[in-house]
Amino acid sequence: MSVAPMPDPEEFGRNPRQGLSGRQKKQIVRSVQVILILIATFIMLVPIAWIFLAAFKNHLDVYTLKIFFKPTLENFSLVFQEPYTLGEKLVNSTIVAFFTVLFAIPIATMAAYSFSRFRLVGETAMLVTILATQFVPAVVIILPFFVMFRDVGLLDTRLGLILVNLAIVMPFAIWMIKGFIDGIPLDTEEAAMVDGSSRAQVIRNIVLPMAAPGLLTAGIFCFIIAWNEFLFALILTNKDAVTLPIGLALFKAEEGDLWNLLSAAGIIIMVPMFVLALLIRKYFVQGMTMGAVR
Amino acid sequence: MAEVILKNLTKRWGDFIGVDDQSLSIADREFLVLLGPSGCGKTTTMRMIAGLEEPTSGEIWIGDRKVNDDLPKDRDVAMVFQNYGLYPHMTIFDNIAYPLKVRGTPKSEIAPRVEKAAAQVELSQFLDRKPKALSGGQRQRVALARAIVRTPKVFLMDEPLSNLDAKLRVTMRAELKHLSRELKITTVYVTHDQIEAMTLADRVAVMKNGVIQQLGTPDEIYNDPANLFVAGFIGSPAMNLINGSIQNGHFVTTGGTRLVPVEAADRASVVLGVRADDMRVSEAGEGDIDVRIYAFENTGEATLLTVQWGKQRVIAKGDRHLRKDQDDVVSISLNHDHLYLFDPDSGNRIAG
Amino acid sequence: MRDSTLKYLLVAPAVLVVFATAIWPLIESLRLSFTVGRLNRPDSLNQYLGWENFTWAFTQEPAFWNSVWVTAIYTVLTVGLTTVLALGLALLLAPGGKFRSGVQTLLILPFAMSPALIGVSFRFMFNPEFGLFDAFFGVMIPPLADVSWLSDPVLAFAVCVMADVWGWIPFLTLVLIGGLASVPQDTIEAAQVDGASGWRVFRDVTLPQLAPVLAVVIILKSIFSLKTFDQIFMLTNGGPGTATQTLSHYIYFNGMKYGQIGYAASVAWLMVIPMIFLTYAYAKYVFRKE
Numbered sequence: 035m036s037v038a039p040m041p042d043p044e045e046f047g048r049n050p051r052q053g054l055s056g057r058q059k060k061q062i063v064r065s066v067q068v069i070l071i072l073i074a075t076f077i078m079l080v081p082i083a084w085i086f087l088a089a090f091k092n093h094l095d096v097y098t099l100k101i102f103f104k105p106t107l108e109n110f111s112l113v114f115q116e117p118y119t120l121g122e123k124l125v126n127s128t129i130v131a132f133f134t135v136l137f138a139i140p141i142a143t144m145a146a147y148s149f150s151r152f153r154l155v156g157e158t159a160m161l162v163t164i165l166a167t168q169f170v171p172a173v174v175i176i177l178p179f180f181v182m183f184r185d186v187g188l189l190d191t192r193l194g195l196i197l198v199n200l201a202i203v204m205p206f207a208i209w210m211i212k213g214f215i216d217g218i219p220l221d222t223e224e225a226a227m228v229d230g231s232s233r234a235q236v237i238r239n240i241v242l243p244m245a246a247p248g249l250l251t252a253g254i255f256c257f258i259i260a261w262n263e264f265l266f267a268l269i270l271t272n273k274d275a276v277t278l279p280i281g282l283a284l285f286k287a288e289e290g291d292l293w294n295l296l297s298a299a300g301i302i303i304m305v306p307m308f309v310l311a312l313l314i315r316k317y318f319v320q321g322m323t324m325g326a327v328r
Numbered sequence: 329m330a331e332v333i334l335k336n337l338t339k340r341w342g343d344f345i346g347v348d349d350q351s352l353s354i355a356d357r358e359f360l361v362l363l364g365p366s367g368c369g370k371t372t373t374m375r376m377i378a379g380l381e382e383p384t385s386g387e388i389w390i391g392d393r394k395v396n397d398d399l400p401k402d403r404d405v406a407m408v409f410q411n412y413g414l415y416p417h418m419t420i421f422d423n424i425a426y427p428l429k430v431r432g433t434p435k436s437e438i439a440p441r442v443e444k445a446a447a448q449v450e451l452s453q454f455l456d457r458k459p460k461a462l463s464g465g466q467r468q469r470v471a472l473a474r475a476i477v478r479t480p481k482v483f484l485m486d487e488p489l490s491n492l493d494a495k496l497r498v499t500m501r502a503e504l505k506h507l508s509r510e511l512k513i514t515t516v517y518v519t520h521d522q523i524e525a526m527t528l529a530d531r532v533a534v535m536k537n538g539v540i541q542q543l544g545t546p547d548e549i550y551n552d553p554a555n556l557f558v559a560g561f562i563g564s565p566a567m568n569l570i571n572g573s574i575q576n577g578h579f580v581t582t583g584g585t586r587l588v589p590v591e592a593a594d595r596a597s598v599v600l601g602v603r604a605d606d607m608r609v610s611e612a613g614e615g616d617i618d619v620r621i622y623a624f625e626n627t628g629e630a631t632l633l634t635v636q637w638g639k640q641r642v643i644a645k646g647d648r649h650l651r652k653d654q655d656d657v658v659s660i661s662l663n664h665d666h667l668y669l670f671d672p673d674s675g676n677r678i679a680g
Numbered sequence: 681m682r683d684s685t686l687k688y689l690l691v692a693p694a695v696l697v698v699f700a701t702a703i704w705p706l707i708e709s710l711r712l713s714f715t716v717g718r719l720n721r722p723d724s725l726n727q728y729l730g731w732e733n734f735t736w737a738f739t740q741e742p743a744f745w746n747s748v749w750v751t752a753i754y755t756v757l758t759v760g761l762t763t764v765l766a767l768g769l770a771l772l773l774a775p776g777g778k779f780r781s782g783v784q785t786l787l788i789l790p791f792a793m794s795p796a797l798i799g800v801s802f803r804f805m806f807n808p809e810f811g812l813f814d815a816f817f818g819v820m821i822p823p824l825a826d827v828s829w830l831s832d833p834v835l836a837f838a839v840c841v842m843a844d845v846w847g848w849i850p851f852l853t854l855v856l857i858g859g860l861a862s863v864p865q866d867t868i869e870a871a872q873v874d875g876a877s878g879w880r881v882f883r884d885v886t887l888p889q890l891a892p893v894l895a896v897v898i899i900l901k902s903i904f905s906l907k908t909f910d911q912i913f914m915l916t917n918g919g920p921g922t923a924t925q926t927l928s929h930y931i932y933f934n935g936m937k938y939g940q941i942g943y944a945a946s947v948a949w950l951m952v953i954p955m956i957f958l959t960y961a962y963a964k965y966v967f968r969k970e
Contacts, residue, residue: 057382057397063878068779071772075783078790078850081801084812088804097810145694152687158967160695165966166959167702171907173931174948175701177941178708181725201701208694233683262794264910269936279796282914293804300797311792315785380869401875413866417888426884427874474874484873 082304088297096294109298120299123281130192130277131260134199135253142207143249147237149208150215151223168205172265175201180269190272198266203256210255214248215241251314258307278303330391330481330514331356332377337386339372339538346372348538349386359508359515363525364535365561370518373535374484377516379403390481401430406475407484410491412467414459414474420446421455424473431478445477448507465496472504476511483508483515489524501527522562526550534558551666556675559601559668565632568607568642570600571672579669583638585617588662592669592678601668607644608661609633615659624652635660706952709945717942725941733946744947746922747930754837754926755905758844763898765845766852771882773853774860784857787850795847799914802843806830833923836916840924843911848904852897859893860886892965899962906954927951 088096090105113120149157179198180189188194218241226236242249267277278299285296332354339347347369354360362370375381377388379400388395395403406427415423422429424442433441446452449469459467468488475483488504489497505528508515519525525532526546534541534549534557542554553559559567572581574594579587587600612618619635619642626632631646635658644660652658669678713733716724737744773780793801805813808828817824829835863886871881909928912918918925918933925933927947935944 060399067772071769071780071783074769074772075786078787078846080812081798081805081846082789082793084805085801099810099812099815141693141697144690148687148690152683154687154691160691162963162967163703164694164698165963167698169903169907169955169959169962170702170706171909171928171931171948171951171955173909173928173935174709174945174952175705177712177931177935177945177948178705180936181712181719181941182708197701200697201705204694204697204701233686258792262796264794264796264913265932268913269932279794279910282796282800296800296804300800303797304793307792307794308789311788312785315788378869378873380872400869400872401877405873407870407873409866409870411864411866413864413870415867415871415885415888417891426871426876430871430874430876430880430884474870 085297085300085304088293089301091294091297093292093294096297109294110302113295113299113302118281118284118295118299120278120281120302123276123278124302126192126195126275127261127278130195130199130275131257133192133196134203134260135256137196138200138203138207138256139211139249139253142204142252143211143242143245146208146211146215147241150212151220164205164208167201172202176266176269179266183270189270190274192275194270195267195275195277198270199260199263202263202266203259206259207252207256210252211245211248214245214252217248218244254310254314258310261303261307331389332482332514332516333387333389334373334377335387335389337373337376337388338384339369339376339381340384345538347376347383350538350540352533352540352543354514354516357512357514359517359528359530361517361519361525361529361532362535363519363522363532363561364541365520367537368535369538370535371486374486374516374518377482378405378407378484403482404480405482405484406478406480408468408471408475408486408488410487412459412471412491414467414470416459419456419458420451420462420470423459423470424455424477427474427478441477442473445473448476448510449473449503464492465500468492468500472507476507479511479513481514483511483513483517485515485517487519488517490519490521504528523564526562534561553601553668554677556599556601556670556672559670559677563603565604565643565645567601567603567668569670570602570637570640570642572598572600574598574669579667581638581640583640585638587616588664588667590667590669597672598678599670599672601670602662603666604632604643604645606663606666607642608663609644609646609650610659610661612657612659615661618657618659621652621654621656621658624654624656633658710949712942713946713949715942717940717945719936719939719941729942733943734950736943737947737950743922743925743930747925747927750837750923750925751906751927754841754844754908754924755902757841758848758905759898759901761841762845762848762852762901763894766849766856766897767894769849769853770856770860774857784854787853789850790847791850793847795908795910796914798843798847799911802839802846803830803915806839830916831920833920836920837924840912840915843915844905844908847911848901852901855897856890856893859890859897862893863889896962896965899958899965903955903958903962906951906958 087101089109090107091100091103092106092108095103112118148154149161154160175198183189183194188197222240222244223236226240227233231239262279263277264279267275267280271277271280282296282299282303285292285299332352334350334352336349336351337347338345338349350369350373362373364370372381376383377390379395379398383396390403390405415426418426421442424445425438428438428441442455443452446455449472451466451469451473454462454466454470459470462470468491471488475485489500492500501524508528517524517528526549529546531543531545532549533543536557542549542558544552544554549558549562553562553567556569560569570581572579572587573596574580574590574592575586576594577589577591579590579598579600581587590600592598608615617637619637621633622636622641623634624631625634626648628648630648631650631652633644633646633652635642635644642660646652670676671678712725714728714730716727716729717733718724773784790798802813805811806829808814808830811829814829818826827835829839867885867889868881871885876884907928908926909932912924912926912929913932916924918929922930928951931944931948931951934940934947
């Protein structure tokens with residue numbers, strides 16, 4: 035191998051530039067970045083952590099700023115008793131969210147498949163409308179619903195809530211599932227049809243299994259939305275069909291809010307959602323922006 | 329002065345070693361090509377010279393300065409990226425002007441220099457367009473113009489031609505060669521295409537698995553390969569490598585055919601290397617050995633005969649007017665001056 | 681069955697649901713906005729008034745203008761602050777690696793909290809006696825130590841903005857991280873080699889290429905800010921007085937508490953107008969050709 039003799043570093047002396055080298059500057063910047071990230075993370079998590087702490091404090095400690103205290107579980111049992119009966123609200127929330135998803139996903143999937151695979155007359159108009167309904171403020175829609183529900187007796191019913199939740203959830207469901215189906219290559223379907231399957235069989239045997247993770251994700255996303263839904267539940271329910279988020283408003287006493295109970299209720303609302311959200315974290319951005327950001 | 333010197337350069341990610349303790353000295357104004365298959369470490373080496381990758385250990389010197397701790401912007405190098413790295417939101421003029429603008433060149437100087445660089449790559453009429461309006465070849469020339477608009481100490485080029493179609497690649501290669509002669513700046517060029525290496529380089533460093541296998545001029549690499557890898561990598565079609573042994577001063581194939589006299593000691597196993605164009609094709613019975621044709625290909629400028637040689641297959645180059653068919657028998661003669669012998673275990677060259 | 685029929689059949693249920701649950705209410709709302717519309721007098725829902733509800737809002741109702749003003753400032757502040765902070769956080773978290781991805785995962789948590797819950801949580805923390813943030817700010821900025829945040833119009837407004845920004849930063853950050861990842865690494869490295877310092881690379885190369893994603897983020901956040909209700913309701917309920925009464929809250933109050941559905945519907949429809957522009961802008965990004 036022909037390699038020239040190495041130059042002797044001593045000959046050339048040290049680097050003449052004064053001050054910090056490029057690498058040293060990089061290291062300082064990196065440390066500052068880590069500190070900033072830690073601060074930001076702390077700020078983002080403190081409110082959640084604080085509620086967690088409060089839920090385990092008894093009704094005296096909760097009015098203090100103590101971080102170390104004797105934890106108690108009594109709040110959790112209290113909220114399920116009279117007069118708060120969080121248990122009922124929990125059942126209502128679960129039923130409403132569950133059935134909303136149960137109706138929404140199949141309907142959305144059918145439409146999503148059609149939008150994805152076919153060209154329809156007025157397709158863009160339909161998609162834009164579906165998109166636009168998501169941006170309509172809930173207050174605009176709620177007023178006629180209140181009147182109509184009052185007239186047909188759907189006020190304060192779970193069925194009523196399910197119907198209105200469908201309104202909120204459908205656009206997300208359609209767009210998310212469409213995104214997933216768009217990502218499934220056409221080849222497999224076309225091969226199956228050449229082999230003799232009908233379109234319906236193809237959907238059942240090929241597309242659905244492949245899109246299953248996407249359907250599950252969309253389902254979970256919609257469940258979270260329905261579970262946290264507030265305004266419709268506030269206006270359309272009274273006693274029987276009250277859901278968890280509205281239940282929060284009950285924890286008022288004469289002296290003020292019962293924060294320990296409120297926090298415990300808050301945890302019951304939050305924790306299932308944390309778990310579900312972590313499950314679908316990969317698809318969060320896609321879902322919320324409905325395809326504008328990939 | 330703009331030599332580039334690498335001293336014991338190593339790059340490791342966890343357990344994977346990308347570049348393994350390599351040293352290399354590139355002379356001022358030399359055009360050095362780093363050649364090798366994907367994953368051999370050539371791009372990593374170049375990125376370390378640019379400052380886009382930090383070495384795990386070792387030193388990098390550009391000119392009389394150790395640049396290990398310098399940011400890319402302070403190393404005074406220019407780089408042409410494989411995917412060009414053009415700024416899509418700027419016009420071609422602004423793209424080429426950017427290096428000047430960012431280093432504080434006075435406005436009055438920028439325009440003439442940009443125009444000169446654009447003229448050198450024949451893009452003068454595209455200066456107010458945006459990259460997406462240009463073809464692949466044109467974009468590549470913009471990347472080139474952006475590199476030559478300054479006079480850096482070193483040019484770095486990362487497979488600049490590999491995204492072009494075959495015909496364009498040939499024309500751009502000639503243009504690159506012409507430009508590099510005119511500009512006379514130290515250049516490090518990375519590619520996996522051995523023809524580019526052969527035609528453009530002053531010297532070639534053939535790399536495999538993070539280690540330089542051989543460093544030499546194109547002539548040396550072609551005619552004097554240091555090991556099996558280099559021999560098999562350079563040349564198209566690839567050099568024929570035949571297994572056998574040396575007995576009584578002759579090379580004998582594993583099938584037992586006594587082939588040619590060689591100037592090496594007897595040994596039990598050896599690999600004989602001979603290029604396709606060092607084998608002469610003649611009618612049966614006239615040459616060193618008779619063989620049956622496995623496949624006959626006519627490339628237009630020559631014919632390639634893949635012949636069955638006992639259990640091995642070998643490619644010989646024939647005259648472009650030769651016409652033969654599958655299963656015909658022909659005779660092959662080896663050019664005794666251009667034979668190479670390799671040790672099968674280490675891959676190193678023995679003699680020949 | 682032929683594809684040509686099937687495809688419309690597949691879409692039909694969804695279109696029906698959307699029509700029944702969203703389009704119909706919108707139209708009915710519009711109709712109601714032209715009526716007297718008192719909840720306690722059912723026949724008033726068919727008593728037509730022409731444009732009176734609208735003119736009343738514009739000329740006779742300072743509370744209406746108050747809520748317009750509140751909503752406008754609230755939107756500008758929350759969109760601006762959230763975008764800038766989210767961009768900063770995205771830049772910090774984009775490079776990747778275990779530490780940073782771990783933080784990204786943690787960011788999902790605040791987002792899974794419903795706005796109502798965020799409202800409650802912040803009300804708890806700004807309580808003048810035992811609120812954590814109240815104590816914290818009291819220490820940091822002594823003049824604020826004895827103040828009751830939620831009783832002061834300006835401070836209550838500030839708390840609402842803070843709660844909103846806190847709740848939305850995670851989502852916007854995640855979107856922007858995705859956006860940053862889509863900026864080709866080549867262009868950034870080319871700028872570094874060309875001689876640009878970190879800040880210049882960001883300004884000249886990263887930001888212009890991030891512009892489409894930023895636009896989406898700003899439009900989306902603007903829409904969400906304009907709509908905001910849950911959080912305000914649980915945090916301040918529009919108070920003190922009407923200092924934090926956004927349009928949504930104003931509509932709710934007039935429609936449900938005062939029973940003036942016709943009037944509320946008219947204001948609601950006024951709200952739809954900026955939404956149309958924003959939706960149009962957003963749709964352009966959704967339907968852009970790759």
